[in-house]
Amino acid sequence: MELPQRELSVLEAASADEPTPIAELASATGQKPETVTGAAFDLEERGLVTVTEDTVADVELTEEGERYRHMGLPEVRLYLAAREAGADEAPVSMGAVLGDADLEGPEVDIALSNYARKGYGEIASGDLSADPDADPESDPEAAALDRVAADDTVDDDVRETLERRDLVVVHERTVRSVTLTDDGVDALMAGVEATEAVGQLTPEMLASGEWEDVEFADYNVEADAETPSSGKTHVLRATAERVKDVLVGMGFEEMEGPHADSEFWINDALFMPQDHPARTHWDQFALSEPSEVDDLPADLLERVESAHREGVGDDGDGYHSPWTEEMARGVDLRGHTTSLSMRYLSGHQVGDLEPPQRYFSVEKVYRNDTLDATHLLEFFQIEGWVMAEDLSVRDLMGTFTEFYSQFGIEDVRFKPHYNPYTEPSFELFGTHPRTGEVIEIGNSGLFRPEVLEPLGVECDVMAWGLALERLLMLTHGFEDIRDVHGTLADIDFLRDTEVVY
Numbered sequence: 001m002e003l004p005q006r007e008l009s010v011l012e013a014a015s016a017d018e019p020t021p022i023a024e025l026a027s028a029t030g031q032k033p034e035t036v037t038g039a040a041f042d043l044e045e046r047g048l049v050t051v052t053e054d055t056v057a058d059v060e061l062t063e064e065g066e067r068y069r070h071m072g073l074p075e076v077r078l079y080l081a082a083r084e085a086g087a088d089e090a091p092v093s094m095g096a097v098l099g100d101a102d103l104e105g106p107e108v109d110i111a112l113s114n115y116a117r118k119g120y121g122e123i124a125s126g127d128l129s130a131d132p133d134a135d136p137e138s139d140p141e142a143a144a145l146d147r148v149a150a151d152d153t154v155d156d157d158v159r160e161t162l163e164r165r166d167l168v169v170v171h172e173r174t175v176r177s178v179t180l181t182d183d184g185v186d187a188l189m190a191g192v193e194a195t196e197a198v199g200q201l202t203p204e205m206l207a208s209g210e211w212e213d214v215e216f217a218d219y220n221v222e223a224d225a226e227t228p229s230s231g232k233t234h235v236l237r238a239t240a241e242r243v244k245d246v247l248v249g250m251g252f253e254e255m256e257g258p259h260a261d262s263e264f265w266i267n268d269a270l271f272m273p274q275d276h277p278a279r280t281h282w283d284q285f286a287l288s289e290p291s292e293v294d295d296l297p298a299d300l301l302e303r304v305e306s307a308h309r310e311g312v313g314d315d316g317d318g319y320h321s322p323w324t325e326e327m328a329r330g331v332d333l334r335g336h337t338t339s340l341s342m343r344y345l346s347g348h349q350v351g352d353l354e355p356p357q358r359y360f361s362v363e364k365v366y367r368n369d370t371l372d373a374t375h376l377l378e379f380f381q382i383e384g385w386v387m388a389e390d391l392s393v394r395d396l397m398g399t400f401t402e403f404y405s406q407f408g409i410e411d412v413r414f415k416p417h418y419n420p421y422t423e424p425s426f427e428l429f430g431t432h433p434r435t436g437e438v439i440e441i442g443n444s445g446l447f448r449p450e451v452l453e454p455l456g457v458e459c460d461v462m463a464w465g466l467a468l469e470r471l472l473m474l475t476h477g478f479e480d481i482r483d484v485h486g487t488l489a490d491i492d493f494l495r496d497t498e499v500v501y
């Protein structure tokens with residue numbers, strides 16, 4: 001019989017009497033474990049070996065486990081101190097013994113509950129007794145901590161107790177082993193020779209015609225392979241790119257503009273009264289350098305001021321609250337990308353726009369929020385607007401239904417809402433795939449005349465700001481936004497997460 005070299009060496013290194021783990025075969029044959037696995041499966045297909053799988057647990061001490069290994073388990077320390085204080089003859093006061101055992105904080109409770117569980121003695125109304133026959137030297141959990149440290153095996157039930165006590169962590173992995181079958185033994189007895197199996201076709205082989213005579217190694221797609229942990233596109237970035245593709249597919253063009261912008265573009269152009277609570281440092285981040293801009297378009301500034309003071313139209317009414325140009329010139333990190341929509345709609349960014357138009361951005365915004373599972377100080381907003389004659393809420397809902405369905409989200413819900421700059425307005429909600437909770441995913445509406453008239457826009461504009469992170473929560477099912485952002489990010493999630501199309 002002839003076999004490729006990598007298979008032959010595995011066949012020769014395997015035994016008929018007991019399963020040999022892949023790792024052992026790898027060192028015996030000098031081949032990589034993934035090569036050995038591939039060869040083993042090929043040999044199994046030929047009926048020469050069987051491949052078995054076992055789950056083995058790698059057990060590792062936690063920091064607390066390591067500490068107790070050196071200092072002694074709290075209950076053992078308590079027992080030794082109790083014996084020292086004579087508790088094996090008559091109960092002693094617990095307070096004194098705890099001090100002698102050097103126990104404080106959470107270790108006190110740990111010591112007491114395990115003391116009783118293990119039969120070191122009894123605890124009754126503040127007094128401690130010690131069983132004179134107990135033997136802390138043979139405490140199975142203490143011994144197991146030493147065995148874990150030495151990579152020795154530990155009984156399942158002791159291991160489970162240590163795991164419950166958070167003194168060890170257990171990682172399970174699959175180990176494959178190879179055993180010769182009767183046919184495998186027969187083949188070896190009859191003699192097996194190595195074939196020259198070629199792993200890769202080369203231009204030289206093609207040129208010389210040698211390719212016609214060689215045997216090519218089979219490609220085994222089931223073999224274990226090393227997991228490369230190289231850099232890859234962050235799931236949030238990947239989703240942002242996908243959102244852009246979807247919106248471009250829906251006929252939108254991309255907007256761009258400054259992260260730090262004047263309050264004018266961020267708030268005033270949006271008919272946000274200057275005394276609105278969202279315009280304080282509680283909500284937004286102000287820049288001190290530069291603290292002001294001086295390139296605001298003068299005529300637009302004037303029209304916006306007039307909308308704030310007097311409103312627009314015949315029966316319009318403004319805010320009866322203060323308005324200063326100085327405040328409009330202040331510089332903030334944008335709290336929404338609606339600042340970009342204002343720049344574009346005003347004609348300031350790319351010149352006057354004739355309807356119909358569709359624009360979007362997927363960009364960062366900054367808010368002085370309190371960090372929690374659903375809020376960050378910065379997040380990505382999916383901004384968008386459509387400028388056309390005669391738009392209605394139905395157009396807006398239809399756009400969202402189409403947009404979200406491209407991400408498999410079919411149950412978007414709407415709730416009436418208030419924004420100073422849109423009327424009507426509504427918020428969007430989606431259902432979290434794991435918790436079933438209904439979460440807010442965006443905000444939208446039709447811009448008011450007080451916004452559009454000063455900008456010189458004469459038709460309707462519907463607009464929205466959606467949260468990219470929330471979309472990601474719906475598509476990927478994670479619950480804490482900090483899993484994907486910042487120092488608490490769940491690296492395994494980021495590494496393993498599939499790209500969803």
Ligand code: PHE
Binds near residue numbers: 338465
């Ligand atoms: N600016 C709003 C927000 O950040 C979103 C929005 C944009 C709402 C445009 C209506 C119109 O929540």
